[in-house]
Amino acid sequence: xxxxxxxxxxxxxxxxxxxxxxxxxxxxxxxxxxxxxxxxxxxxxxxxxxxxxxxxxxxxxxxxxxxxxxxxxxxxxxxxxxxxxxxxxxxxxxxxxxxxxxxxxxxxxxxxxxxxxxxxxxxxxxxxxxxxxxxxxxxxxxxxxxxxxxxxxxxxxxxxxxxxxxxxxxxxxxxxxxxxxxxxxxxxxxxxxxxxxxxxxxxxxxxxxxxxxxxxxxxxxxxxxxxxxxxxxxxxxxxxxxxxxxxxxxxxxxxxxxxxxxxxxxxxxxxxxxxxxxxxxxxxxxxxxxx
Amino acid sequence: xxxxxxxxxxxxxxxxxxxxxxxxxxxxxxxxxxxxxxxxxxxxxxxxxxxxxxxxxxxxxxxxxxxxxxxxxxxxxxxxxxxxxxxxxxxx
Numbered sequence: 061x062x063x064x065x066x067x068x069x070x071x072x073x074x075x076x077x078x079x080x081x082x083x084x085x086x087x088x089x090x091x092x093x094x095x096x097x098x099x100x101x102x103x104x105x106x107x108x109x110x111x112x113x114x115x116x117x118x119x120x121x122x123x124x125x126x127x128x129x130x131x132x133x134x135x136x137x138x139x140x141x142x143x144x145x146x147x148x149x150x151x152x153x154x155x156x157x158x159x160x161x162x163x164x165x166x167x168x169x170x171x172x173x174x175x176x177x178x179x180x181x182x183x184x185x186x187x188x189x190x191x192x193x194x195x196x197x198x199x200x201x202x203x204x205x206x207x208x209x210x211x212x213x214x215x216x217x218x219x220x221x222x223x224x225x226x227x228x229x230x231x232x233x234x235x236x237x238x239x240x241x242x243x244x245x246x247x248x249x250x251x252x253x254x255x256x257x258x259x260x261x262x263x264x265x266x267x268x269x270x271x272x273x274x275x276x277x278x279x280x281x282x283x284x285x286x287x288x289x290x291x292x293x294x295x296x297x298x299x300x301x302x303x304x305x306x307x308x309x310x311x312x313x314x315x316x317x318x319x320x321x322x323x324x325x326x327x328x329x330x331x332x333x334x335x336x337x338x339x340x341x342x343x344x345x346x347x348x349x350x351x
Numbered sequence: 352x353x354x355x356x357x358x359x360x361x362x363x364x365x366x367x368x369x370x371x372x373x374x375x376x377x378x379x380x381x382x383x384x385x386x387x388x389x390x391x392x393x394x395x396x397x398x399x400x401x402x403x404x405x406x407x408x409x410x411x412x413x414x415x416x417x418x419x420x421x422x423x424x425x426x427x428x429x430x431x432x433x434x435x436x437x438x439x440x441x442x443x
Contacts, residue, residue: 117419
């Protein structure tokens, strides 16, 4: 039977197109418009060209926040991805009460709102009333995340690991569960070691979910705002002030809308660049496996 | 409809018009001659759309780098970007 050319299905994507336009494209266009203007209030705008971009690119505090942000995101990936894989490998398979319980326990941190996570860790880390802080004090460590930069950094990092490693573990677990038993049987017949099974069966089969996990964790950690804001407020000093927080200070605190818009565009381009690089590297690794 | 809140200016309108024309042009080009993945000087196989994306992203960073490093006119960055996009689309 001949195929009938029918393009009416294109009309079905119009609602999606409109929603994306109004929720993403139009706001982004507005930010671009704001980034080249000095804005004093509604209707009081003056074209300044690339002045805000120059100011942003030569801003030392932004450079510091960017370096901090890159180190933070890399640390998050280096800890959460291997840890998530390890947890997934150790999880019970099949349908059992143990599996269900593990899945529920792992999903719990993901259900907690960001500001609540910040508050939990803020209290948890306090030396006077928090379990973590009190434990450190009891064993003689002078732990104080409010006046020690290293302690603040470690706390913010551990908080993120606590909050988000489950996501990586659950994604990896889904990837592992999709591997047909025949692969493991073949590996057993060949006498493959545990490492060989992981390297040549499990890891390649998890490639798809790992791409998603790396991209999600990178983008989320690169845009982190609420948890460090609640926990440390960006301090001590500026030691945990990441890009989002600096951007908010600029846009909401100082009402520097034009400069904040220019900053947002630079920020967006950096996220886009890193995501593209990660995506390309991971998909290329996969192509190598197939050959 | 009052669009004052979007704070339109002529340069930004021209900028978005160019992006829209580029996308429309790429769509027509795709319909007339569908793209095939090719391997050029970029480290991976790319379609025509991939190369346009890489070209535009690179151009954005060329402009930012130019602004950060020099006090020269931005038209210089624009010229470098055009060469970069042409190179990526043709040989990327």
